[in-house]
Amino acid sequence: MEYETPLFFHVMAYAAEADRDVVDMVSGNPDWEPPEALRQGLREYADFDADRFQYPPSEGIRELRAEIAARRGVDVERVVVTNGAGEANYLAMARALERDAGSEVILTDPVYSYYPGKATMLGGTPRYVSAGTDGQLDPADVRALASDETAAIVVNTPNNPTGAVYPESTVRELVAIAEAHDAILVADEVYDHYDLSGTFSSALSVDSDHRIVTNAFSKSLAITGFRVGYGIFPPHLVEDAKSRHMLVNVAGSRPAQYAVLCALRETEPSYYEANRELLRERVDSFTDALDRAGAAYTRPDGAFYVLARFDGYPGTLENVERLIDEAGVAGMPGAAFGETCEPWLRFALVTPRAEEAADRLAAYFA
């Protein structure tokens, strides 16, 4: 196989087929309710005239792009609505790599598993800068690796899998490094609504033609299956991004876009705050149990994940499967996120049974 298929699907299938009850902490699917206005949007859509079942504008329905542009403080012409953050990152890396300005893509280690595959598929060569399991990136390390061969620097903040939230100074430095080497900073901010620390800083806060910001409503509205995301491109890259989007997908799915628009318009800040609060509580109870298990772990400042390391139990696929069979808890092998994470396991806190899982881990490793 020429692309590396993420391990997620393998592990989820293994957990689903296990002979016992398993708490699934594999994938980053929110387990909380989407906003009621989203459901209502789908109901309204079902009764629309037939013409609204036809192609939306390729770059997304106008009202949704306008809503995104207003919230992010950018010109609407720079917004391309995509099939989730997945497509937005693909379009962003394609733009960075197709400028005849280098073929290297700087990624972090730990890394979100899809980035290396996307970079390679697009003809890029991944280069890794170590962030450690706390996920904080030292801009000096990025600067040392950057060169005129650098096409893109791809980061994710709040970070999957480490939970790191980059301070404003790091974001500013990353933009400066991209500018110094005619590279593009691709900042995937899909977890921006799950900044648990209050320290999140969007790359949009630094004005530059050398950065693309990607995002989606998959996590913030608890609808990973709807596939509505977006990219915000510099003016000189947006037309080519739209063209590739059109040539690959023609357009995104219109009922999903309409439902998201309704949800954005009508959902109160308290919806997002309640979900953050739920996550904070889960972080506390899960890490308390990890303490009891004598594990090392990361305490996330944002996103959904905890990295944990158990003595003598490296996070191999074999050990992940053993943990499913023997402890009834499914996590992800650390190796899926790069070399640094090999001894670690990643647990996604998006299950109402996170505390139960933690108790099982504490008992198993005690």
Added chain:
Amino acid sequence: MEYETPLFFHVMAYAAEADRDVVDMVSGNPDWEPPEALRQGLREYADFDADRFQYPPSEGIRELRAEIAARRGVDVERVVVTNGAGEANYLAMARALERDAGSEVILTDPVYSYYPGKATMLGGTPRYVSAGTDGQLDPADVRALASDETAAIVVNTPNNPTGAVYPESTVRELVAIAEAHDAILVADEVYDHYDLSGTFSSALSVDSDHRIVTNAFSKSLAITGFRVGYGIFPPHLVEDAKSRHMLVNVAGSRPAQYAVLCALRETEPSYYEANRELLRERVDSFTDALDRAGAAYTRPDGAFYVLARFDGYPGTLENVERLIDEAGVAGMPGAAFGETCEPWLRFALVTPRAEEAADRLAAYFA
């Protein structure tokens, strides 16, 4: 710009901004009703538990893939549900081109506008075989152009823009040519439900590891905006197709997939037949008016389109805009479909005002 953006959007925008009433015959959006079961599927989905708002399987929800596999008589493992036929064609061409088995993509002239852009984006070199404006392909011409440099032969039957439906002998020959040169026949059959002639033959009728069949529900269920399509891949290519799909889009939009599943299960054959009959009537009345206008034209055996040529009025973009302003009818410039079509205009018969448009054309050119 490095990709050629299809002209559709430019022409549609021009028509929308015109100072007068314009009959829009630009794009292939059905103007008839989607099945009621599709609307009902969206309503049901709106009330599902939150877990069904999360990621579907990357290759599509299982029941939908099973329904497609049963209808097409193929193993379900070969079916990848895509974001419309657009993505299915993109995945198919990528597979053909990434086998180290040539970099040329044989296309027809006239050609569906997106194919050359997709081929080029994927590093392929388009080569054209002339099909004439009647759209019928002489397999001997394809054979003459094919070589070991041929990665793919991409065809569309029933054909946009010519309305040609390839006979079974042509389909069989195309598969044989692909096999002889280790190429992949990509057969886009998105208009299969609009075979007005009863002569359509799917490439699936010829068993081979050298063909990929693409399709979508955009036209058959009148939902171009939902973006649900599929590719049927040979066993040795399907895993890489799934991987690219995952790396680009992660998955398709789940509410749209569920609504399509409901529509497939509950829609009677009479729905499809009524839409074909409507098209047949429009073909008759539109071509009658073209006779009165003294135009040359193609009478489609399938799909939605009529190519027409008016004396002294070649199908340039300039003339398309003039026709919008002076006659109140918007068509597509022939040049969008390749050299052969340059003198021609394409009119999509997917408006209840097709007859009115024809009368306007007859009056304008009389």
